[in-house]
Amino acid sequence: MTKPRKYLPTQASNTIWAELKLPNEDHKVRALVRSGFRVELLSNVANIIGFRLTSVAHSLGITRSMLARRRKHGCFNREESDRIFCLIKVIERTNDFFEGDQKSVRQWLQTSLPALGQKQPIEMLQTTADTMAVLNLITRLEFGVHS
Secondary structure, eight states: OOOOOOOOOSSOTTHHHHHTTOOSSHHHHHHHHHHOOBHHHHHHHHHHHTOOHHHHHHHTTOOHHHHHHHHHHSBOOHHHHHHHHHHHHHHHHHHHHTTTOHHHHHHHHTSOBGGGTTBOGGGSOSSHHHHHHHHHHHHHHHTTOOO
16 A cells, blocks of 8 residues: 655745745735835746746836836836736736646736637736736636636
8 A cells, every 4th residue: 555645735826926025915015016016026027927028018008118217217106016916916826727837827828818808818917807807717717617
């Protein structure tokens, strides 16, 4: 008889938060969003998911010229930081769903999906309503609800 193995879950869902050196306490993250994320954070997010910074910024509604201005200033404003927060949440949930398979995460974020009106999840991050649609889709997929 074989000895039962201890269940070891994939890394905790806060991995991206730790990788980005962000606090995992809600009130601290909310304070950072309100004060504005540093510009380097978006570069780090882009590197984690393997996308170009300009592509990620565009998906959040941040133009090249705005990105250049933010680089000079050093921080994003509250609204842009909120969209970056939403992007991180979507990446976190997608990473959990695909059990850490980064290739699958990248591919899914760039796939046009009928449940999102043939849009790619990465294109659905400019408004809270669109982001919620992506997060709701991930929840449905986790529960095996056909979308």
